[in-house]
Amino acid sequence: MTNAADTLLSVRGVETYYGKICALRGVDFEVHRGEIVTMIGANGAGKSTLMMTICGNPQARTGQIIYDGVDITSMPTHEIMRMSIAQSPEGRRIFPRMTVMENLQMGASLVDPKHFKSDLDKVFTLFPRLKERQHQRGGTLSGGEQQMLAIGRALMSRPKLLLLDEPSLGLAPLIVKQIFDAIRELNETEGLTVFLVEQNAFHALKLAHRGYVMVNGNITMSGTGQELLKKEEVRAAYLEGGAH
Template sequence: MSTPLLAFKDVDVFYGPIQALRKVSLQIHAGETVSLIGANGAGKSTLLMSIFGQPRARGGSIVYQGREISQSSAHYVASNGIAQSPEGRRVFPDMTVEENLLMGTIPIGTAHAQEDLQRMFDLFPRLKDRRNQRAMTMSGGEQQMLAIARALMSRPTLLLLDEPSLGLAPIVVKQIFQILRELARNGMTLFLVEQNANHALRLSDRGYVMVNGEIRLSGTGEELLGNQQVREAYLGGH
């Protein structure tokens, strides 16, 4: 198989004396959609944050496009093609939709800003309707769309998504995953951290299961959906 776009190899991460990730190894190849599922507190978000060095890996390696990045600055990582839609959305509440989107251009500059704004409005028509509205006045689903669109404004090679379905109504979750499916069809590489294992694995080419900071299972999305352990732990036994 080709060289991975992003690879973790035996990565250890600590918060002070507490070990949050233990010997984590995983790979993401260009054009793939990969999910990391697990219970709340399993270490999934920590893994995403460690890509940007917050917290830094204390052991092992994180390699992106053939370069070790575990000790690189967050700005270096962001300006070299990795963008994140964070857990809890974290939009700028007093800024308008358009201003929030323009914040996404900080890693790459504004040369393509107007073109990319139009692209985001085509992908997320709801945002076009609310382009001059303050983000704090929008629904949770609209804010989630804004967080994803803001990440896309940096023209990433790899898009990280941390719990995009969290706190959203089922119909909105369906809309969000339809958008992610469209991004994947258009060749975007997606790395998805999700508690909603059903939606995540149905979208994904491959997946990993994290338990207490360790990778316990991996396989194709279809294999993990059919795995009895996964069904019992994350899919209500179905």
């Protein structure tokens, strides 16, 4: 059993609704400090709703979300995001008119400026392309570069927990590999805790210490990344033709 003190994020019995439609149906999962945990599932399974519910928009109608020992279930989003949680949202949502550097400065706006130079060096080491493009407007970057920028911006806030929503969406396999390698490196060298929701089950489960499968707002399976990769149901539903 894992010590409760090791649990950074605990979600218990969470139900989320859009009007009268139930999008999450009693979801239970947890993320321990220093882990990479992934939630896989088809498009529309409820993965992004779960990510948004953790961030307080929409709020869970029932259940409880505990982050770092604090109940954040009913907190407004801006307060949650001040608690060393950073999100790289689906669709990237960088500031397209701002330069790469300005985007990264926005990410660092809530932390002590004395860390800025060392954090910037870390992001540029992780994603050298961003250093090359630092004076370019975000909107002129390729999709892969924008994804790197979204993750880099999140890292500039010095998070304890990094939330990644579909980081591989629409990207070429080589770029996907670069991004997943960067996530692994951050976890191994910094001990960064990562919660990742992904349709790309093969890469996500290879990366993750533990994984969950979501179907229609329910968690239907859980296990280590390796265990889930070997399950016939997972292979049939998510990996056929996808193991590149």
